[in-house]
Amino acid sequence: MDPLETRRSRPAKSNVQLPLRETASQTAGPYVHIGCLPNMAGIKGVFDQDLTSYGSRKSGDTIKIRGHVIDGDGQICRDMMLEFWQSRNGGKGLWQRYATDLETGLYEVEIEFPSEMRDVEGNEISPFIAVWIVARGINIGLSTRIYLSEPDNDKQFSLIDEKRRHTLIAKPLELAGEYQFDIHLQGGQETVFFDI
Amino acid sequence: MSRAIRGFSPRQYDGQPEMNYPDYRSTVLRHPKHRLVAVPQTLADVTGPAFGDMALGELDSDLIVNYASPGQSAIGERIIVHGRVVDEASRPVQHALIEVWQANAGGRYRHKNDSYLAPLDPNFGGCGRCVTDEDGHYQFRTIRPGPYPWPNGGNDWRPAHIHFSIFGSGFAQRLITQMYFEGDPHIHICPIAQSINDARAVDQLTARLDMANSVPMDLRSFRFDLVLRGPGSTMFENKLEGN
Ligand SMILES: [Fe+2]
Numbered sequence: 447m448d449p450l451e452t453r454r455s456r457p458a459k460s461n462v463q464l465p466l467r468e469t470a471s472q473t474a475g476p477y478v479h480i481g482c483l484p485n486m487a488g489i490k491g492v493f494d495q496d497l498t499s500y501g502s503r504k505s506g507d508t509i510k511i512r513g514h515v516i517d518g519d520g521q522i523c524r525d526m527m528l529e530f531w532q533s534r535n536g537g538k539g540l541w542q543r544y545a546t547d548l549e550t551g552l553y554e555v556e557i558e559f560p561s562e563m564r565d566v567e568g569n570e571i572s573p574f575i576a577v578w579i580v581a582r583g584i585n586i587g588l589s590t591r592i593y594l595s596e597p598d599n600d601k602q603f604s605l606i607d608e609k610r611r612h613t614l615i616a617k618p619l620e621l622a623g624e625y626q627f628d629i630h631l632q633g634g635q636e637t638v639f640f641d642i
Numbered sequence: 643m644s645r646a647i648r649g650f651s652p653r654q655y656d657g658q659p660e661m662n663y664p665d666y667r668s669t670v671l672r673h674p675k676h677r678l679v680a681v682p683q684t685l686a687d688v689t690g691p692a693f694g695d696m697a698l699g700e701l702d703s704d705l706i707v708n709y710a711s712p713g714q715s716a717i718g719e720r721i722i723v724h725g726r727v728v729d730e731a732s733r734p735v736q737h738a739l740i741e742v743w744q745a746n747a748g749g750r751y752r753h754k755n756d757s758y759l760a761p762l763d764p765n766f767g768g769c770g771r772c773v774t775d776e777d778g779h780y781q782f783r784t785i786r787p788g789p790y791p792w793p794n795g796g797n798d799w800r801p802a803h804i805h806f807s808i809f810g811s812g813f814a815q816r817l818i819t820q821m822y823f824e825g826d827p828h829i830h831i832c833p834i835a836q837s838i839n840d841a842r843a844v845d846q847l848t849a850r851l852d853m854a855n856s857v858p859m860d861l862r863s864f865r866f867d868l869v870l871r872g873p874g875s876t877m878f879e880n881k882l883e884g885n
Contacts, residue, residue: 468654
């Protein structure tokens, strides 16, 4: 019997009840790499290659952003997975994901910074890269944003405590086009995370 | 040319896990201490990568054989996991990419950091993926994973579970979760599952035995439906570019 032919016949009672509520999140850790980046994790041959990017680049200049994820003890986390969504007007964009290096904890992404961004009302706002972070110990994926410079008069930025805004701005490195963006999960430098 | 995209309703946190849940030790140093900053959604939150047209390998959704030597298969209880992905308004989430990963039948992961006593199964990798159809339906074949002990300061064992990663239509719907199995007594004593302080939400993570969809003399079936964030009231006018 072919399971594809039988799968829709009189299914068991659903695990989901009305009114429908979003399925609860659970931690991705500790071995998120097995499912999302199996070749990197040493599982070769299931997928030809790891799914690390999807979508289209425009022809613009790319920049490199690198950094560490740091926990509440100031320790570098080596088991993080980060996703970057660079959306362009029109709903297209480039999605990428990387794990922090299993030895050094460094992540590095080469990305084309969006030239514009719009809010709900269609107003132009300062462009950013959307970032999503998961790992062991993170029960709900954390959302943050990377800006390349402090936006002026930006409706979204104005909602953030002034003293914490700097945590969202990538620091230019010596080489042109290279930036550092460290993510602090806790502590005095705690990165701003969003409820979107 | 433009088309409208609807934003998402606000996330309800009462059916979600605590981000700081000391019984799950790793959360202590890894949860934000500041409140999340609420901001209106932007184009970057309501759009996302569209994986529906991605070419998947023929065996991507068959963990029983996708790492096995020719003619071999993974050791364990053979199962089908299937269900639908819908949003909170009951609309099917079409062409959604689902990635799954799990331990083998003995509770061991194929990962260099996992040193549990149970042996690796040479014919089991532990990862797979599939895409939902027009109806939001997905399915994959695998073996039932084993429970395993984990370092959390005590004698903690995870219930048998399969990790799920799901992409909806917008980046704000992105979800990673875990599927448990109906009747597993470990669910109620697992600090990770119990970090959700809502019995109904935990029950929603529990797949149901589904004999109607089992394959006689071959596999049993488990049904696991998933719900992503639903539509909000805001509409985005999305001007399409010529790219
Ligand atoms: Fe696990």
